[in-house]
Amino acid sequence: MTTPTCGACRGACCELLVQVVREGSSSADYFDWARTRALAVLEGDQMVFQATCPLQTSHGLCAIYEDRPKACADFPPGHPLCLASIRLRRPSYAEELKL
Numbered sequence: 001m002t003t004p005t006c007g008a009c010r011g012a013c014c015e016l017l018v019q020v021v022r023e024g025s026s027s028a029d030y031f032d033w034a035r036t037r038a039l040a041v042l043e044g045d046q047m048v049f050q051a052t053c054p055l056q057t058s059h060g061l062c063a064i065y066e067d068r069p070k071a072c073a074d075f076p077p078g079h080p081l082c083l084a085s086i087r088l089r090r091p092s093y094a095e096e097l098k099l
């Protein structure tokens with residue numbers, strides 16, 4: 001597998017929100033609601049929702065890259081969540097990378 005680059009990917013991860021929804025921590029109804037609306041369930045309770053960041057530019061880049069939140073900076077290309085984002089939002093790039 002070739003490591004992805006953000007320039008080629010154009011911000012797949014900036015179009016998604018990963019939320020941990022723990023059954024029992026809120027109502028079971030909410031867990032069911034989340035499961036039916038998630039684009040994907042990564043690992044049991046990690047659910048991926050479509051949610052484009054308002055700071056993503058039309059070119060898929062980050063408008064505040066130098067000052068982006070730590071949560072974004074701590075999420076490097078090749079991270080499992082990066083790869084999951086590419087599979088969901090950039091299938092042709094995922095194919096190119098043989099993900």
Ligand code: SF4
Binds near residue numbers: 013086
């Ligand atoms: S971290 Fe991964 S998913 Fe996010 S823009 Fe970079 S290559 Fe794409």
Ligand code: SF4
Binds near residue numbers: 011013054064068
């Ligand atoms: S702040 Fe920047 S890096 Fe973070 S999700 Fe938004 S566009 Fe992406």
